[in-house]
Amino acid sequence: MKASASNLNQTQIAENVIDRCKKGDVRAFRELYDAYSAAMYNICLRMTNNVSDAEDTLQEAFIQVHRHIHKLERDGSISAWIKRIVVNHCLNTLRKKKVYFEDVDEVEVMTEEGVDEAQHTWTVAAVKSAIRDLPQGYRTVLNLYLFEEYSHREIAEMLGITESTVKTQYMRAKEKVRQIVKQQNVTR
Amino acid sequence: MPDNFESFIQQHRDEFEEQGPSPRVWGALEKELTNQRKGRVVLLLQKNWFKAAVILVLFVNAGALFYFTKHKQQQRQELAVIAPEMQEAKAYYTSRINEKLEQINAYPVSELGLDSTARKELELRNDTYKALEKELKNNPGNERIRAALIRYYQLKLDLLDKILEELQEKRVTPGHTKKQYEAEI
Numbered sequence: 001m002k003a004s005a006s007n008l009n010q011t012q013i014a015e016n017v018i019d020r021c022k023k024g025d026v027r028a029f030r031e032l033y034d035a036y037s038a039a040m041y042n043i044c045l046r047m048t049n050n051v052s053d054a055e056d057t058l059q060e061a062f063i064q065v066h067r068h069i070h071k072l073e074r075d076g077s078i079s080a081w082i083k084r085i086v087v088n089h090c091l092n093t094l095r096k097k098k099v100y101f102e103d104v105d106e107v108e109v110m111t112e113e114g115v116d117e118a119q120h121t122w123t124v125a126a127v128k129s130a131i132r133d134l135p136q137g138y139r140t141v142l143n144l145y146l147f148e149e150y151s152h153r154e155i156a157e158m159l160g161i162t163e164s165t166v167k168t169q170y171m172r173a174k175e176k177v178r179q180i181v182k183q184q185n186v187t188r
Numbered sequence: 189m190p191d192n193f194e195s196f197i198q199q200h201r202d203e204f205e206e207q208g209p210s211p212r213v214w215g216a217l218e219k220e221l222t223n224q225r226k227g228r229v230v231l232l233l234q235k236n237w238f239k240a241a242v243i244l245v246l247f248v249n250a251g252a253l254f255y256f257t258k259h260k261q262q263q264r265q266e267l268a269v270i271a272p273e274m275q276e277a278k279a280y281y282t283s284r285i286n287e288k289l290e291q292i293n294a295y296p297v298s299e300l301g302l303d304s305t306a307r308k309e310l311e312l313r314n315d316t317y318k319a320l321e322k323e324l325k326n327n328p329g330n331e332r333i334r335a336a337l338i339r340y341y342q343l344k345l346d347l348l349d350k351i352l353e354e355l356q357e358k359r360v361t362p363g364h365t366k367k368q369y370e371a372e373i
Contacts, residue, residue: 026221033217038208045206055213062217067224122196124203146197147204174193 018078022070029066036079037062040086046143047090049132061089087148091158094136121185130180138173145170271328274337281341285312288348295355302351310348316340 013035020028044054064085144155156163320337
């Protein structure tokens, strides 16, 4: 069964696959790759925002998985472990592209007060498109929180910024998405 | 509490998933993993260079030993091939000479009346024998050398027979001294 990022925890792989991977069995590693590559590719695609970077990042991440799989403890969660490696590689890819995750002045924090959500007509395509159009920093925070389900604190640690900055950037990202979708609705 | 936007994402979560990566990714990954394995072997050799060197030396020694043994066997085979009749003669006389030598050696050294040099000369493979055998190997078709070697065997047998006769004349049986013999009778 292939995993999507949303049902990653339910992904089943044969019990001995990890042990065989630890012994360097390439066929077992192929089984592991088949089970998780789709979900991990989607993370890469959301984070890097283009197919070429997503595939390169996925490849590098799985090389890392292969290299360090012997460190995985028997009762450790393979999906969470692989996901963390993939996310770290995505962040490295972004850093190489000079994307900075900076702290922001809390005074600038926007609130959602007064936002009339009822006026938005959400569609998957519209939201996808809007997220793709977000500035890289906002998109990263929004993806990590909304799609990869990391907490604000975990995201803050990953990006090396404060938790309050993460919250602020998430709020701004959501607001930006709303604006883009609203704009799309108007122009249609 | 999730707002309208977050609720929408949660409800349509799976629809946000795209197709998996192209097969190109696994192709490149597989190539990389194969190189990694090769690299690991080199790294392992670098880390354990001393063990590798010892193993190499042992391997070379084993090879040399094998070659040497094989070469020796070949030499023996060659002798048997080039002078088969001499091989037969050698087997016959060697067997007889050794039989006599065993009988002689069963007597106490004190009764033999021979010093160590003389006893050594009685042995089959003395210097004369070795020189003749070497000459035969170098000139397997030389009749004079063949005849000389046969003569050597015969003389050696004669000599051993004479010694045994003398011992018997003294009425000494193997394992007994003359005094013991006299006491018995």
